[in-house]
Amino acid sequence: MNATLEQAQELDRRDPLARWRDEFVIDDPDLIYLDGNSLGRLPKRSAARVREVVEREWGQRLIRGWGDGWLTAPQRIGAQIARLIGAAADEVIVGDSTTVNLFKLVMAALHARPDRRKIVTDDLNFPTDVYVLQGAAKLAGNRLDVVRSEDGITVPSAALAAAIDADAALVELTHTAFKSGYVYDMKTITEAAHRAGALMLWDLCHSVGAMPLALDACGVDLAVGCTYKYLNGGPGAPAFLFVRRDLQEQLLSPIWGWFGQRGQFDMTLDYQPAPGITRFLAGTPTLLSLAAVEPSVEMILEAGIDRLREKSVRQTEYLMALWEEMLAPLGVKLNSPRDATCRGSHVSLGHPEGLRIDRALIEEMRVIPDFRFPDNIRLGIAPLYTSYADVYEGIARLRRVIVERRYEKYPHARPAVT
Numbered sequence: 001m002n003a004t005l006e007q008a009q010e011l012d013r014r015d016p017l018a019r020w021r022d023e024f025v026i027d028d029p030d031l032i033y034l035d036g037n038s039l040g041r042l043p044k045r046s047a048a049r050v051r052e053v054v055e056r057e058w059g060q061r062l063i064r065g066w067g068d069g070w071l072t073a074p075q076r077i078g079a080q081i082a083r084l085i086g087a088a089a090d091e092v093i094v095g096d097s098t099t100v101n102l103f104k105l106v107m108a109a110l111h112a113r114p115d116r117r118k119i120v121t122d123d124l125n126f127p128t129d130v131y132v133l134q135g136a137a138k139l140a141g142n143r144l145d146v147v148r149s150e151d152g153i154t155v156p157s158a159a160l161a162a163a164i165d166a167d168a169a170l171v172e173l174t175h176t177a178f179k180s181g182y183v184y185d186m187k188t189i190t191e192a193a194h195r196a197g198a199l200m201l202w203d204l205c206h207s208v209g210a211m212p213l214a215l216d217a218c219g220v221d222l223a224v225g226c227t228y229k230y231l232n233g234g235p236g237a238p239a240f241l242f243v244r245r246d247l248q249e250q251l252l253s254p255i256w257g258w259f260g261q262r263g264q265f266d267m268t269l270d271y272q273p274a275p276g277i278t279r280f281l282a283g284t285p286t287l288l289s290l291a292a293v294e295p296s297v298e299m300i301l302e303a304g305i306d307r308l309r310e311k312s313v314r315q316t317e318y319l320m321a322l323w324e325e326m327l328a329p330l331g332v333k334l335n336s337p338r339d340a341t342c343r344g345s346h347v348s349l350g351h352p353e354g355l356r357i358d359r360a361l362i363e364e365m366r367v368i369p370d371f372r373f374p375d376n377i378r379l380g381i382a383p384l385y386t387s388y389a390d391v392y393e394g395i396a397r398l399r400r401v402i403v404e405r406r407y408e409k410y411p412h413a414r415p416a417v418t
């Protein structure tokens with residue numbers, strides 16, 4: 001292909017979504033940011049909205065802000081996110097972290113299947129998910145069955161289906177695997193869980209905002225997801241949870257808090273779960289963080305999630321073509337699926353010196369990817385703002401680091417954050 005930066009710039013000129021990049025704060029155009037799958041960039045609209053909430057709503061309206069829309073923000077923003085994940089407006093609510101929401105839904109599910117002892121997951125899952133499952137299994141007296149991936153990249157649906165038997169209470173998986181970017185077949189696995197009588201819980205952290213999802217059409221029971229990756233909600237932004245409507249009244253959060261109480265301001269001392277999805281709230285929402293989420297979700301809805309997925313697929317295909325031409329001959333492996341239909345919006349490249357290469361990229365090449373143990377240099381495409389020129393430059397600079405052996409001057413020790 002003999003790729004050039006000019007070709008990438010031509011692809012940018014023809015990109016119908018290119019204008020969205022101007023909606024983000026980009027103060028250094030030479031910095032190649034390929035980590036929007038960990039922390040999305042700052043949308044200008046979110047910065048303005050947070051300023052308004054701080055200065056006008058908090059500064060002037062004070063406690064009256066709760067009556068002006070703060071109290072209903074978790075439901076209101078949940079309803080917007082519902083449109084991105086193929087759910088009904090009253091099936092999603094925003095609040096707490098992904099980890100806390102996982103705990104709530106896992107415990108609720110285990111209590112709803114008291115005669116079953118098994119929880120099924122796999123070893124591509126994100127550590128916090130597995131820790132929550134381990135903790136919940138200990139609390140509720142269940143056992144955890146972790147299905148192994150043969151290649152570290154995928155887990156076939158059939159291998160999962162084989163582990164889901166009549167003793168399974170719950171199946172919990174991350175829809176887009178955090179290292180390899182493998183995307184599971186949501187419908188097939190959800191059906192396998194239901195055939196066995198188990199509940200299905202999906203972690204959507206690496207999927208939401210990067211691809212259309214169809215939770216209701218797939219019959220999904222439960223889901224969680226974060227808002228700081230492709231939804232650009234900012235560091236520590238609250239997560240969301242989804243509970244299928246007909247299950248809501250059957251399930252109970254293990255955290256009985258006053259925001260999940262029926263008639264919250266009656267201040268009675270007997271817990272009565274609020275109707276519907278609201279029962280899954282716990283305490284006061286983190287309003288300032290929540291404020292940043294709303295405009296950024298609106299932007300994704302405006303741009304169109306189908307069009308964003310189309311661009312993401314085109315860009316990950318482009319990235320892989322560049323890898324094949326410029327990096328594979330240098331011994332860099334592809335640690336992600338080749339097939340776009342089962343690949344999310346990030347690509348992992350493997351190299352035994354991955355950690356030090358990552359370090360050199362950040363410290364001297366003005367490229368920000370991230371690194372996932374043991375050898376994954378993870379490159380995230382956020383189609384709302386990643387340009388083809390970003391992708392080209394990211395790969396070209398990565399090649400220079402390897403060819404010029406620039407990584408050799410860095411220590412092997414792992415920094416605190418990778």
Ligand SMILES: Cc1ncc(COP(=O)(O)O)c(C=O)c1O
Pocket residue numbers: 097098099100126128129174178203205206226239
């Ligand atoms: C798949 C997945 N689940 C959960 C989390 C983290 O959850 P929390 O927002 O509670 O830190 C991450 C963080 O990157 C993740 O990738």
